[in-house]
Amino acid sequence: MKVYFDHNATTPLHPEVKKEMIAAMEMFGNPSSMHSYGREARANVEDARRKVADFLGAQEREIIFVGSGSEANNTVLSLFVCGSSQCIAGSKTRSTIITTKIEHPCVLETSECLAHRGVRVKYLNVDQYGKIDLDQLAGMLGDDVGLVSVMMANNEIGTIQDIETITRMVHESGALMHTDAVQAIGKVPVDVRTLGVDFLTLSAHKIYGPKGVGALFVKKGIPYCPLIRGGHQEQGRRAGTENTLGILGLGRAVEMRALEMPKEDERLLHLKRVLRRGIEERIDAIHVNGHPTDSLASTLNVSFTGVEGEAILLYLDLEGIAVSTGSACASGSLDPSHVLLATGVNAELAHGSIRFSMGRESSMQEVEYLLDVLPPIIQRIRNMSTAYIKGGLHAASR
Amino acid sequence: MLQAGEWAYSDTLKEHFMNPKNILQGENTDDFDGVGMEGNLQCGDQMMVVIKVDKEHEVITDCQWKTYGCASAIASTSVLSEMVKGRTLDAAFHISPKEVAQELGGLPDHKIHCSVLGDKALRAAINNYYTRNGKEDKVKQEQAKVICQCMNITDHDIEDAVLEGARTYFELQERTKCGTVCGQCKDETEVLLEKFKHIHFGA
Numbered sequence: 001m002k003v004y005f006d007h008n009a010t011t012p013l014h015p016e017v018k019k020e021m022i023a024a025m026e027m028f029g030n031p032s033s034m035h036s037y038g039r040e041a042r043a044n045v046e047d048a049r050r051k052v053a054d055f056l057g058a059q060e061r062e063i064i065f066v067g068s069g070s071e072a073n074n075t076v077l078s079l080f081v082c083g084s085s086q087c088i089a090g091s092k093t094r095s096t097i098i099t100t101k102i103e104h105p106c107v108l109e110t111s112e113c114l115a116h117r118g119v120r121v122k123y124l125n126v127d128q129y130g131k132i133d134l135d136q137l138a139g140m141l142g143d144d145v146g147l148v149s150v151m152m153a154n155n156e157i158g159t160i161q162d163i164e165t166i167t168r169m170v171h172e173s174g175a176l177m178h179t180d181a182v183q184a185i186g187k188v189p190v191d192v193r194t195l196g197v198d199f200l201t202l203s204a205h206k207i208y209g210p211k212g213v214g215a216l217f218v219k220k221g222i223p224y225c226p227l228i229r230g231g232h233q234e235q236g237r238r239a240g241t242e243n244t245l246g247i248l249g250l251g252r253a254v255e256m257r258a259l260e261m262p263k264e265d266e267r268l269l270h271l272k273r274v275l276r277r278g279i280e281e282r283i284d285a286i287h288v289n290g291h292p293t294d295s296l297a298s299t300l301n302v303s304f305t306g307v308e309g310e311a312i313l314l315y316l317d318l319e320g321i322a323v324s325t326g327s328a329c330a331s332g333s334l335d336p337s338h339v340l341l342a343t344g345v346n347a348e349l350a351h352g353s354i355r356f357s358m359g360r361e362s363s364m365q366e367v368e369y370l371l372d373v374l375p376p377i378i379q380r381i382r383n384m385s386t387a388y389i390k391g392g393l394h395a396a397s398r
Numbered sequence: 399m400l401q402a403g404e405w406a407y408s409d410t411l412k413e414h415f416m417n418p419k420n421i422l423q424g425e426n427t428d429d430f431d432g433v434g435m436e437g438n439l440q441c442g443d444q445m446m447v448v449i450k451v452d453k454e455h456e457v458i459t460d461c462q463w464k465t466y467g468c469a470s471a472i473a474s475t476s477v478l479s480e481m482v483k484g485r486t487l488d489a490a491f492h493i494s495p496k497e498v499a500q501e502l503g504g505l506p507d508h509k510i511h512c513s514v515l516g517d518k519a520l521r522a523a524i525n526n527y528y529t530r531n532g533k534e535d536k537v538k539q540e541q542a543k544v545i546c547q548c549m550n551i552t553d554h555d556i557e558d559a560v561l562e563g564a565r566t567y568f569e570l571q572e573r574t575k576c577g578t579v580c581g582q583c584k585d586e587t588e589v590l591l592e593k594f595k596h597i598h599f600g601a
Binding site: 306307308310311314318327328329336346347348351383384385386387388389 | 405415423441466
């Protein structure tokens with residue numbers, strides 16, 4: 001049996017998206033061309049823009065198509081290091097950015113880079129469930145803050161932030177608000193007017209669309225400066241010939257999300273409850289990461305004591321099950337998940353964390369298969385682990 | 399279109415991961431003549447190696463282990479346990495991480511440090527055997543030598559940094575802070591950098 005429980009990494013194409021993209025394969029015109037080939041491509045790009053705008057409750061002119069969620073996030077943060085007058089108004093005085101310790105690396109590393117270029121960056125802490133501390137935010141906000149960037153839902157633990165409240169606080173202080181909604185989009189309702197945000201990032205491949213395309217919402221009237229220059233595409237806001245097929249796929253993907261999302265939430269939540277209960281009943285010494293209620297219905301993150309995550313991942317892979325881990329070994333770095341460490345989980349539990357992220361095609365049979373396969377794997381790894389020698393867990397290191 | 403690619407690891411490594419050899423069953427190490435443990439759980443790798451020794455010839459007759467760590471950590475302890483059987487204590491003591499990696503059919507660069515702990519644990523087990531058998535004179539301590547006096551960085555620290563990915567003097571400084579104060583140790587550090595790159599990566 002093949003089980004794909006890694007939807008937060010990427011999703012398979014929705015059959016409807018695939019159908020539409022295959023049908024459009026012959027479309028090759030450049031949307032900037034005035035002839036019939038170009039006009040065909042332009043019509044489809046603008047149709048997709050309308051669909052994305054509708055999905056977010058935005059206007060079409062507020063949607064910029066980009067190459068990825070990472071590009072969108074880089075674009076927003078980079079507004080702060082451009083000296084041009086069309087960039088963030090008054091960025092000379094409001095030169096501080098606030099973000100969180102649990103953002104995606106594309107925000108954290110860009111922030112670090114900006115810090116080298118004279119931008120002041122402050123990082124919000126999160127509690128044990130991954131929620132940011134609103135009091136700490138209130139204390140940080142002031143005349144010097146130009147932008148606050150907080151992800152809507154966390155990719156590793158699924159914790160959802162109260163973006164509406166955060167945005168209100170940020171706006172009261174006179175700063176702009178960005179949210180990276182890559183993981184939230186298509187899983188929880190997202191309306192940019194309700195949220196009130198100035199910038200919002202989304203990506204197609206997390207919502208059963210193609211890879212290499214995303215969108216950035218920029219509220220009308222908000223200062224903006226392109227990251228990629230040299231073309232009039234996207235109203236001069238993102239140079240480069242449009243990824244027409246990808247954009248068309250994204251348009252269809254959000255359309256399908258609008259249809260399927262409302263029905264799927266309860267079902268996924270049920271699957272997650274069964275998965276969580278099953279793991280709790282069949283495996284001892286575990287720790288569930290993330291928020292008990294304010295969390296994506298599809299995401300369950302569990303740490304297994306005394307077991308390293310990459311070993312679990314690869315033994316599961318041998319059984320046909322795909323998951324991901326916050327262990328350092330799987331990431332190529334030596335540090336385990338920065339998100340889990342930020343929630344106060346110790347390094348050992350972070351090394352032993354597994355993320356199960358389900359999606360629209362996940363079934364109860366898959367959950368049951370996983371629950372059959374996982375306990376013996378954990379047992380097997382623990383049997384060879386130094387964490388369990390001489391009188392039980394951790395006796396060896398005492 | 400290509401099908402699912404091979405693992406990041408060699409077939410030998412995959413085989414040792416799927417069917418690890420010589421895992422110490424249970425918790426009792428009383429039947430063994432030497433016990434060594436290296437690493438810790440917080441860092442993500444910990445290995446224990448236990449050995450039985452033919453005391454007359456000082457040859458390892460059995461080697462078992464427990465490992466907390468990733469696939470390459472598990473596989474490298476498994477393959478090490480096979481390599482040492484029948485070797486003299488002296489020969490086993492000098493098994494290098496590079497030999498372990500070669501026996502596994504190679505390791506990705508960022509995984510080399512996983513295979514280092516196994517041979518360290520083995521050396522600890524051998525020293526433990528010597529101590530238990532009144533041969534303290536044979537215990538070989540791995541003395542660390544301080545290279546950077548300002549930041550108290552030893553040759554071991556430099557070796558660890560190379561194993562963890564440092565390849566240039568700048569990267570070494572980023573990881574260890576060596577030579578970031580007076581800078582007098584730069585020449586000696588660079589010699590060691592090249593030496594450890596050569597030992598572990600053949601560079």
